[in-house]
Every structure is written in structure tokens, then in C-alpha cells.
Amino acid sequence: MLARQRQELILEEIRRTGAVQVHALVARLGVSDMTIRRDLDVLAKRGLVEKVYGGATAAVGPSREPGFKTVRSLQEKEAISAHAASLIRPGTAIGISAGTTTWTFARFLDEVPDLTVVTNSIKVADVLRAGRRDCTVVLTGGVRTATDALVGPVAVRTLRSLHLDMVFLGVHGMAEGPGFTTPNINESETDRALVEAGQRLVVIADHTKWGVVGISTVAALEEADVLITDDGLPEDAVALLRAKVGQLVVAEPLPELEEYVEAEV
Structure with missing residues (x-):
């Protein structure tokens, strides 16, 4: 699977559930931990996701969660x-x-x-x-x-x-x-x-x-x-x-x- 295809799948999962975790993506996509982390880095630099501990969430502004008001701390x-x-x-x-x-x-x-x-x-x-x-x-x-x-x-x-x-x-x-x-x-x-x-x-x-x-x-x-x-x-x-x-x-x-x-x- 090409990197762009993986990244589109990752974005689709985030839109559906609000968040993804690295180890779950490794198991689902059959690639290494580092490959997934690189994909998340690319998506984060493009402003499409926000990296969090162990995965990523939807990029809806600084310190925010999907469907919630601003998340403090x-x-x-x-x-x-x-x-x-x-x-x-x-x-x-x-x-x-x-x-x-x-x-x-x-x-x-x-x-x-x-x-x-x-x-x-x-x-x-x-x-x-x-x-x-x-x-x-x-x-x-x-x-x-x-x-x-x-x-x-x-x-x-x-x-x-x-x-x-x-x-x-x-x-x-x-x-x-x-x-x-x-x-x-x-x-x-x-x-x-x-x-x-x-x-x-x-x-x-x-x-x-x-x-x-x-x-x-x-x-x-x-x-x-x-x-x-x-x-x-x-x-x-x-x-x-x-x-x-x-x-x-x-x-x-x-x-x-x-x-x-x-x-x-």
C-alpha cells in the first residue's frame, strides 16, 4: 500500500471515530510502528491531524476534541x-x-x-x-x-x-x-x-x-x-x-x- 493510501485510511478512521492509536494502525495496515508515526508526522505537518500520546486526533484547533468545547489542560x-x-x-x-x-x-x-x-x-x-x-x-x-x-x-x-x-x-x-x-x-x-x-x-x-x-x-x-x-x-x-x-x-x-x-x- 502506498503512503498516500495509508494516510487517507488514517484520515478516514479519525473522521469516523475522532482518534487513532499507533499500535491499532500497525495491526490493521500491516506496517511498522515507525511507518505509522511517519504518516502521522506528515498529516500533522499538513494540519490535518494533531499528534497526541500514542496516536492522533482530528485537527479541530489547539487543544480541542471532536464535538466538545475547548479542552483545557x-x-x-x-x-x-x-x-x-x-x-x-x-x-x-x-x-x-x-x-x-x-x-x-x-x-x-x-x-x-x-x-x-x-x-x-x-x-x-x-x-x-x-x-x-x-x-x-x-x-x-x-x-x-x-x-x-x-x-x-x-x-x-x-x-x-x-x-x-x-x-x-x-x-x-x-x-x-x-x-x-x-x-x-x-x-x-x-x-x-x-x-x-x-x-x-x-x-x-x-x-x-x-x-x-x-x-x-x-x-x-x-x-x-x-x-x-x-x-x-x-x-x-x-x-x-x-x-x-x-x-x-x-x-x-x-x-x-x-x-x-x-x-x-
């Missing part, structure tokens, strides 16, 4: 996601909430075999279905929001009938009193049902979420078995969260992302 979200994915054992059942951080996290799960994922996010489900046969994806059903989250009594009823090993929760804000919050009341009820379905709760939230308070609480800080954040969190917040959550993890920047930043300067 993308590098931090990727570092958080990589660490969160390392917590998952093969063959487990996990829950993933909706949001830009969890969308990022879903793209890091290709290396975890034999997964069952329950989610109320259409975008998360789309990422997980792309090119995988060993991942069972369960969508909760429910009323679709503008951000492609499924909420309401149908979603809640589904979640209350399930038992999950771990739940990965993205949040709008986190603060000492209100805990982990969201600005959407309907979404908060669905997220609470998701939290209750899991044996362990892992909250994934970058430092910009600290001090932000949404209208509705999803969980208290003490309910988080693990909170994964980044090194932008203020020192006083680090001290408080270490005392409140089961385990606080400050994710280190990903080496490959640092290379991309240096290359763009």
Missing part, C-alpha cells in the same frame, strides 16, 4: 489518563463517566485486554469500539445531552443493577466542602449511581478543577479511593486532599508529550 489530562489506565487489571469490569477527561482516558485503554466497560458517554463508547474485539462496551441508555452523555431514570436504573470492579469519574469541580461536583443536576444523579455500582472509585481531575463548585455534589472527597491529578495543584490543596482521599496520585508529564512541546517551540 490536554497534556495534564493525558498524563492523568496514562496513570489511571495502569491501575486496571485485564478481565475486569469498569465504569467510566462522561466528559473530556474520561474521553481522553478511554484512548489509553487499548493495552488492557479483555475489558468490560459500562459508560453513559456515547463518545467514550465510540473510542472503545474502534478496532477492538476484546472489549465489551455497555451503554446505559437514557436521555442524550448536548455533550453526548446519557442521563435520567433509564441510565440510573441500569447502573443500579450492575456491579463494577472500578469506576473512573471525571468531575467539573472539586472543593473541600462540596466535594466532587457537576453543574448538571440530571448528570449528577446518573454519576452517583455509577459511583455506587463500583467497588473502588478513581477520580481523574486536573488541577484546574480545584476550587470549582458545581450546583450538585456527586461524591464527597472521602469517597474517592484514588484521586489522580497533575503537578499544577497548589501545595495547600495537595495537603488537604492527602488527608481526605484514600490515595492522592500526582501524575508526571508524559515523555513523548514533552518531545512534542519542544518540537513546536
Whole structure:
């Protein structure tokens, strides 16, 4: 297959799913890892894709995701996601909430075999279905929001009938009193049902979420078995969260992302 043909196939897959991963393209196209990375370099230089850790996403402007509003702290979200994915054992059942951080996290799960994922996010489900046969994806059903989250009594009823090993929760804000919050009341009820379905709760939230308070609480800080954040969190917040959550993890920047930043300067 010619390079131009490969690159057209890569673009087609990105348009369909929003993102591609290098190892999945290697398996699909039967070429080397370096060949795929060169193809992504060519497409990135042409402004057609944006390179991210382990693959590429659609080029829809700086730090943006398809169908989402502007995504802040993308590098931090990727570092958080990589660490969160390392917590998952093969063959487990996990829950993933909706949001830009969890969308990022879903793209890091290709290396975890034999997964069952329950989610109320259409975008998360789309990422997980792309090119995988060993991942069972369960969508909760429910009323679709503008951000492609499924909420309401149908979603809640589904979640209350399930038992999950771990739940990965993205949040709008986190603060000492209100805990982990969201600005959407309907979404908060669905997220609470998701939290209750899991044996362990892992909250994934970058430092910009600290001090932000949404209208509705999803969980208290003490309910988080693990909170994964980044090194932008203020020192006083680090001290408080270490005392409140089961385990606080400050994710280190990903080496490959640092290379991309240096290359763009």
C-alpha cells in the first residue's frame, strides 16, 4: 500500500471515530510502528491531524476534541489518563463517566485486554469500539445531552443493577466542602449511581478543577479511593486532599508529550 493510501485510511478512521492509536494502525495496515508515526508526522505537518500520546486526533484547533468545547489542560489530562489506565487489571469490569477527561482516558485503554466497560458517554463508547474485539462496551441508555452523555431514570436504573470492579469519574469541580461536583443536576444523579455500582472509585481531575463548585455534589472527597491529578495543584490543596482521599496520585508529564512541546517551540 502506498503512503498516500495509508494516510487517507488514517484520515478516514479519525473522521469516523475522532482518534487513532499507533499500535491499532500497525495491526490493521500491516506496517511498522515507525511507518505509522511517519504518516502521522506528515498529516500533522499538513494540519490535518494533531499528534497526541500514542496516536492522533482530528485537527479541530489547539487543544480541542471532536464535538466538545475547548479542552483545557490536554497534556495534564493525558498524563492523568496514562496513570489511571495502569491501575486496571485485564478481565475486569469498569465504569467510566462522561466528559473530556474520561474521553481522553478511554484512548489509553487499548493495552488492557479483555475489558468490560459500562459508560453513559456515547463518545467514550465510540473510542472503545474502534478496532477492538476484546472489549465489551455497555451503554446505559437514557436521555442524550448536548455533550453526548446519557442521563435520567433509564441510565440510573441500569447502573443500579450492575456491579463494577472500578469506576473512573471525571468531575467539573472539586472543593473541600462540596466535594466532587457537576453543574448538571440530571448528570449528577446518573454519576452517583455509577459511583455506587463500583467497588473502588478513581477520580481523574486536573488541577484546574480545584476550587470549582458545581450546583450538585456527586461524591464527597472521602469517597474517592484514588484521586489522580497533575503537578499544577497548589501545595495547600495537595495537603488537604492527602488527608481526605484514600490515595492522592500526582501524575508526571508524559515523555513523548514533552518531545512534542519542544518540537513546536
